[in-house]
Amino acid sequence: MSEENTENKQADREQKDFIRQIIDRHNESGRFGGRVHTRFPPEPNGYLHIGHAKSIVLNFTIAEDYGGKTNLRFDDTNPTKEEQEYVDSIIEDVHWLGFDWEDRLFFASDYFERMYEYALQLIRQGDAYVDSQSAEEISRNRRGPTESGVVSPYRERSVEENLDLFKRMAAGEFADGECVLRAKIDMNSPNLNMRDPVMYRILHKSHHRTGDTWCIYPMYDWAHGLEDSIEGITHSICTLEFENHRPLYDWFLDRLGAYHPQQIEFARLNLSYTVMSKRLLMQLVQENYVDGWDDPRMPTISGMRRRGYTPEAIRAFAERVGVSKTNSMVALALLEHMLREDLNKRAIRVMVVLDPVRLVIENYPEGEVEWFEGENNPEDPEAGGRKIPFSRELYIEAADFMEDPPKKFFRLAPGREVRLKHAYYVTCTGVERDAEGNITEIRATYDPATRGGWSEDGRKVKGTLHWVSAAHAADVQVNHYSTLFTREDLSDLDEGESFFDYLNPESKTVLTGCKAEPWLAETAGGAAGAEAGGAPSTGAEAGAAGGAEAQAVGASSTGAGAGAAARRGSSVYESDSPANIRYQFLRKGYYVLDQPVRGGIGSGRSDDKGKRTLVFNQTVTLRDTWAKIAKKQKG
RNA sequence: UGGGACGUAGGCAAGCGGUAAGCCACCGGGUUUUGGUCCCGGCAUGCGCAGGUUCGAAUCCUGCCGUCCCAGCCA
Numbered sequence: 001m002s003e004e005n006t007e008n009k010q011a012d013r014e015q016k017d018f019i020r021q022i023i024d025r026h027n028e029s030g031r032f033g034g035r036v037h038t039r040f041p042p043e044p045n046g047y048l049h050i051g052h053a054k055s056i057v058l059n060f061t062i063a064e065d066y067g068g069k070t071n072l073r074f075d076d077t078n079p080t081k082e083e084q085e086y087v088d089s090i091i092e093d094v095h096w097l098g099f100d101w102e103d104r105l106f107f108a109s110d111y112f113e114r115m116y117e118y119a120l121q122l123i124r125q126g127d128a129y130v131d132s133q134s135a136e137e138i139s140r141n142r143r144g145p146t147e148s149g150v151v152s153p154y155r156e157r158s159v160e161e162n163l164d165l166f167k168r169m170a171a172g173e174f175a176d177g178e179c180v181l182r183a184k185i186d187m188n189s190p191n192l193n194m195r196d197p198v199m200y201r202i203l204h205k206s207h208h209r210t211g212d213t214w215c216i217y218p219m220y221d222w223a224h225g226l227e228d229s230i231e232g233i234t235h236s237i238c239t240l241e242f243e244n245h246r247p248l249y250d251w252f253l254d255r256l257g258a259y260h261p262q263q264i265e266f267a268r269l270n271l272s273y274t275v276m277s278k279r280l281l282m283q284l285v286q287e288n289y290v291d292g293w294d295d296p297r298m299p300t301i302s303g304m305r306r307r308g309y310t311p312e313a314i315r316a317f318a319e320r321v322g323v324s325k326t327n328s329m330v331a332l333a334l335l336e337h338m339l340r341e342d343l344n345k346r347a348i349r350v351m352v353v354l355d356p357v358r359l360v361i362e363n364y365p366e367g368e369v370e371w372f373e374g375e376n377n378p379e380d381p382e383a384g385g386r387k388i389p390f391s392r393e394l395y396i397e398a399a400d401f402m403e404d405p406p407k408k409f410f411r412l413a414p415g416r417e418v419r420l421k422h423a424y425y426v427t428c429t430g431v432e433r434d435a436e437g438n439i440t441e442i443r444a445t446y447d448p449a450t451r452g453g454w455s456e457d458g459r460k461v462k463g464t465l466h467w468v469s470a471a472h473a474a475d476v477q478v479n480h481y482s483t484l485f486t487r488e489d490l491s492d493l494d495e496g497e498s499f500f501d502y503l504n505p506e507s508k509t510v511l512t513g514c515k516a517e518p519w520l521a522e523t524a525g526g527a528a529g530a531e532a533g534g535a536p537s538t539g540a541e542a543g544a545a546g547g548a549e550a551q552a553v554g555a556s557s558t559g560a561g562a563g564a565a566a567r568r569g570s571s572v573y574e575s576d577s578p579a580n581i582r583y584q585f586l587r588k589g590y591y592v593l594d595q596p597v598r599g600g601i602g603s604g605r606s607d608d609k610g611k612r613t614l615v616f617n618q619t620v621t622l623r624d625t626w627a628k629i630a631k632k633q634k635g
Numbered sequence: 636u637g638g639g640a641c642g643u644a645g646g647c648a649a650g651c652g653g654u655a656a657g658c659c660a661c662c663g664g665g666u667u668u669u670g671g672u673c674c675c676g677g678c679a680u681g682c683g684c685a686g687g688u689u690c691g692a693a694u695c696c697u698g699c700c701g702u703c704c705c706a707g708c709c710a
Contacts, residue, residue: 015649015650015656015657017648021651042710043709043710045709045710075710077710078709078710080709081709081710134708135707135708138708139706139708140706142706143706144637144706145636145637145705145706146636147637148637149706176708177708179708180708189638190637190638190639191637191639191705192637192638192705192706193706195706198707198708200708201707201708202708203708217708219707219708219709219710220709220710221710223710224710240640240641240703240704241703241704241705241710242704242710243639243640243704243705244638244640244704244705245705246639247639265640267641267703272646278710320647320658320659321647321648321658322647322648322649322658323648324641324647324648325640325641326641326642326647326648326703327640327641327642327702327703327704328646328647328648329646329647330646330647330659331645331646331647331659331660333646333659333660334646334647334658334659334660336659337658337659337660338659340672344671344672345672349671378667378668378669378671378672379672379673408670410670411670419668420668421668421669422668423668452668453668454668461668462670463670464667464668464669464670465669466669584669584671586669586671587669587670587671588669588671589671622669622670622672623670623671623672624670624671625670625671626670627670628670629670
C-alpha cells in the first residue's frame with residue numbers, strides 16, 4: 001500500500017459511520033479476534049427492493065473493508081409466507097448488485113435440528129416451558145406497556161412434562177395453535193418482548209425446503225441469534241425496529257452459553273415518493289396496479305434493473321446516503337443524481353425523435369443522402385463513432401419549434417438559424433398546415449458551408465437540435481415513467497387515507513411512432529433478436545427502414561464502435577450482453593432496451609404486418625434547464 | 636401515563652471540549668456541436684428548547700419539548 005493510500009485511510013477513519021467505529025473498537029479490544037463476518041438475512045417472502053440494497057451494500061462493503069466475509073442467508077422460518085420463487089429472485093438480485101458470498105449460501109431451515117436441540121437444553125435448564133393457553137389468552141395476559149403481565153397457569157410445569165410436551169409438539173401430536181414453547185423470562189418486564197416470548201409455534205404446513213419434516217417452526221427472536229451464532233457471525237446488522245429485541249437476542253445466547261455475535265441496529269432507507277413495505281409492494285403486484293415485481297416503476301431491484309439502473313449507481317447511492325440511527329427520508333433526486341453520474345460515463349449517444357414533426361430542407365437535393373460521423377460518447381473517446389444518414393426530409397422534435405417563441409427560447413422558429421447536430425445549420429423559412437391549421441411540416445434551408453455542424457465565418461448559433469432522416473428512420477416504442485406515487489412522504493398519511501389515494505395515474509406513458517436513427521435499430525435490434533432466441537432477424541427491419549445501404553454501413557460501424565462500447569457498458573456484474581447497453585437519447589434522457597422477465601427482450605411487439613417494434617424504457621431524464629426556465633416564465 | 640431510540644441547513648450527513656466537513660436540492664457565473672457533462676462561486680453568528688459547568692460547549696451536566704419503535708403463535 002502506498003503512503004498516500006495509508007494517509008487516506010487515516011483521513012477516512014474520522015469519517016467512518018458508527019457501525020465501523022464500533023467494529024474498530026471491537027478490533028482494539030480483541031472481542032472477535034479481529035475477525036469481521038457479516039450476513040445478509042432476507043426472508044424469502046417477496047422481492048428485494050432499494051432498501052434491501054442499502055443493507056446488502058452495508059454488510060458486504062463492511063466485510064470487504066475489514067478483510068472479512070459476508071454470508072447470504074435465507075431466514076426461512078415461516079412456511080406460510082415463503083416461496084422458492086423469492087429465493088431465486090433474491091439470489092439473482094444480490095449477484096446482479098455485484099456481491100459474492102462464495103460457498104456461503106445458507107438457510108435457517110438447515111439449522112432446524114440444532115435449534116431443536118438448543119430448545120431442549122433451555123427446557124432442561126428450566127428456561128422454557130410449553131404453554132397451553134390460546135393465542136388470544138397469551139396476548140391478553142401479556143398486557144400492555146403500562147401494566148405488568150399475568151403469568152401463565154402452565155408456567156411452572158415440570159422439566160419432564162415440558163420435555164414430553166415439546167417432543168410431542170414436534171411429533172405432530174397437536175393441532176396448530178394448541179400450544180407453544182415459551183421462554184421463561186419476565187412477565188413484568190417493561191420491554192414487552194421479554195414477557196415470555198414464544199419460541200416455537202405449531203404449523204402443519206409444508207416448508208419449501210424441509211417439506212413435512214417439521215410441524216413446529218421457530219420464531220424470529222429464537223432463531224435469528226442462533227443462526228448468527230452457528231455461522232460465527234461477528235456483527236449482526238439489522239434495522240432499528242429490532243433494537244427492542246436485542247435484550248432477547250442476548251438473553252437466549254447467554255442462557256445457552258453459545259457463541260455470541262453483536263447485534264447493531266441502523267435506520268432503514270426511506271425514499272421520497274416511494275414506499276418500501278413488502279406488504280404494499282405485494283399488493284401493487286397482486287392487484288395489478290403494476291405489471292409485476294419487475295415493473296420499471298417499482299422500487300424493487302428487478303424493477304430498477306429493467307428500468308435501466310446500473311448496479312454501480314445503486315451501490316454508489318447506498319454508500320452516499322450514509323448510515324445512522326436517525327429515521328430519515330432520502331430524496332429521490334439523490335438516487336437520480338447518482339444514476340446520471342454513472343450513466344453519463346457509459347451511455348452511448350444516439351438520436352431519437354420522440355415526438356416527431358417533419359422538417360423539409362428546401363434547397364437540399366431530392367434523393368441525396370450524406371453520411372455523417374457521430375461520436376458515441378463525448379465522455380469516452382474509445383467509445384468510437386457511427387454513421388448517421390442525412391437527407392432532404394428529416395424529423396425533429398415538435399417541441400424544438402415554436403412559431404412565436406418566448407424569450408430565451410433558442411431553438412427553431414421562423415427566420416431562426418439552428419444547428420442540426422453533426423450536420424448543418426438550417427434556417428426556418430415557414431410551415432405547412434393541414435385544413436385544421438395544424439402544422440404538418442416545417443420548411444427550412446441549409447447552408448452548405450456549415451457541413452459537419454460548424455461555420456468557418458465564426459457565426460454562432462444558440463441552438464443545436466437532434467434529428468433523424470425520415471427515409472432512414474426506424475419506428476420504436478418508448479416508455480416514459482414517473483413516480484408511482486404523487487406524494488413525497490407516504491409515511492405520514494392521515495387517518496382514513498390510503499397509499500392508493502396517492503397512486504400516480506400518469507406514472508407510465510407509452511410513446512409510439514418514435515423515430516430512431518437506423519444504427520440504433522441495428523444494434524439494439526440485433527441484441528433483442530439474439531437474446532429472444534429465434535426471433536426474426538432484425539436485418540429485415542433495418543432494411544425496411546433504411547434500405548440496403550444503411551444496413552451495410554450501420555453494421556460496419558457497429559463492429560468498430562458499439563461492440564467495444566457494449567463491452568464497457570455492461571458492468572462486470574452483468575452478462576456481457578449487448579442488450580445491456582445504456583443509451584442516451586441525445587438531449588432527452590437515458591434509455592435501455594426493455595427486458596421483461598417473461599416475453600423476451602425488447603418485448604418484440606408486432607404490428608399488424610408482423611414487424612417487430614423495439615421497445616425502450618426511459619431510465620431517467622437528462623437534467624433539463626430549459627424546462628425549468630420555461631416553467632418559471634409561465635408562472 | 637411503561638420501556639427503547641433519535642433530534643446539526645429544504646433533504647441526507649460528518650463532528651467525539653478549541654470555535655460548524657461533504658453530498659443532493661436551490662441560486663448565480665464560465666466552458667460547450669446535448670439548454671447534458673464539466674468548472675467556479677453562493678447557501679447554519681448556528682447544532683430541538685431552557686438553564687448550568689468551563690477561558691472556551693453541537694460536544695459535558697440538569698430539566699423540558701418533539702418524532703419514531705414495542706402489546707404477532709410475522710420478520
